[in-house]
Amino acid sequence: MTNNVKKLKLRYKIVNKFNIKFVLNLLSKNEKIGKSDAIEIISFVTKIEYSEVLFSLEKELSRKHFRQIIKISKSVAKGKPLAYILGYKIFRGHKIIVNKNTLIPRMETEQIVDFANDFIKTNNSKMNILDLCSGSGCIGVSVALENDKDINKIVFSDISKKALAVTKLNIIKNQLNNKSEIVKSNFLDALITNKNKFNILLCNPPYIDLNDEDVDSSTLKFEPKIALYAKDEGLFFYKKAITNIDVIMKTEEKMLLVFEIGWKQKNDLEMLLQKELGLKYNWKFEKDYFNNWRYLIIKN
Incomplete structure (x- = not known):
C-alpha cells in the first residue's frame, strides 16, 4: 500500500511539471495549430520573447500558465483567429x-x-x-x-x-x-x-x-x-x-x-x-x- 501511494505521489509530481518542450509537442499534435502559433501562444502567456521560446525548452511552466496555454489553444483549434485572442499580430x-x-x-x-x-x-x-x-x-x-x-x-x-x-x-x-x-x-x-x-x-x-x-x-x-x-x-x-x-x-x-x-x-x-x-x-x-x-x- 505504501509503495502504491509513493507511486501515485511521484506520478502526480511528474504530471504537474510541464516544460516548454512538453507543451510544444502537445500543441503540435493538433493539426489546426501551427508551430508558429504554438510558439506565439507560449510567448504570450509566459512573457518570453517569441525568438527566445525555442531556446527555453527546458523551462518549467506553472500550472496557471499551462492552463492558460491549453485554454487559448482550444479556442484556436475551434477556428478563432489567434490574433484576435491575443489582441495583436506580429507584422x-x-x-x-x-x-x-x-x-x-x-x-x-x-x-x-x-x-x-x-x-x-x-x-x-x-x-x-x-x-x-x-x-x-x-x-x-x-x-x-x-x-x-x-x-x-x-x-x-x-x-x-x-x-x-x-x-x-x-x-x-x-x-x-x-x-x-x-x-x-x-x-x-x-x-x-x-x-x-x-x-x-x-x-x-x-x-x-x-x-x-x-x-x-x-x-x-x-x-x-x-x-x-x-x-x-x-x-x-x-x-x-x-x-x-x-x-x-x-x-x-x-x-x-x-x-x-x-x-x-x-x-x-x-x-x-x-x-x-x-x-x-x-x-x-x-x-x-x-x-x-x-x-x-x-x-x-
Whole structure:
C-alpha cells in the first residue's frame, strides 16, 4: 500500500511539471495549430520573447500558465483567429494591435512595405504617404518605423471609425504621432475634398467579389465584412483609385501606388488599366511569396 501511494505521489509530481518542450509537442499534435502559433501562444502567456521560446525548452511552466496555454489553444483549434485572442499580430517584426474591427495582417501584405521601402530609398525627398483602407494601420506604421527620417507625413484613412481607433492605438504605441494624421473617409472622398496629395499610396482594399464562395470559413466568421467585399466583381475600389490618380497623387514628382489584389483579378485589371491609363503611367503586376499574382504597382 505504501509503495502504491509513493507511486501515485511521484506520478502526480511528474504530471504537474510541464516544460516548454512538453507543451510544444502537445500543441503540435493538433493539426489546426501551427508551430508558429504554438510558439506565439507560449510567448504570450509566459512573457518570453517569441525568438527566445525555442531556446527555453527546458523551462518549467506553472500550472496557471499551462492552463492558460491549453485554454487559448482550444479556442484556436475551434477556428478563432489567434490574433484576435491575443489582441495583436506580429507584422514584419512589429507588434500590431488588432481586434474584431480590423483585418488580421497577412504575410502577403508585408511585401507592400518592401515596395514602398525600395521606392523611398531611391528618392531623396521627404515623402507624403497615404495608407488607404488602413484597418489596423499595419502598412503605414511599418513604413514609418522602417523609414523614419525619410517621411514627412503619413495619412491613415479608413471608412470604419472603429478600425481607425485601432490605427490610433498603433500610432501612439509606436510614437508616430508627430508625423501621422487620421482621416475618416469613404475611400478617397474626404481626401479629395480636403485636396490631399501624396507621393506614395499604399492600399489593401476590399477586393472579394460579393458572389465569391471560395473564402476561408474562419475569415468569414470572424473578420469584418466591410473590409473584405467589394462590388463590381471585387474591382470597385481599384476603378475608383485608378480614375483619380491625377487628383490624389503628386504627379509632378516621382510617385508610387501599390495595391494588393486578388490572385484571379490580374486579367480584369489589365483591361481596366489599358482603358483608363494607356501609356500615361507605368504599371506592372508582381507575385507574392506563394507565386500568386498579388500586387499592382503604378509609377510615373
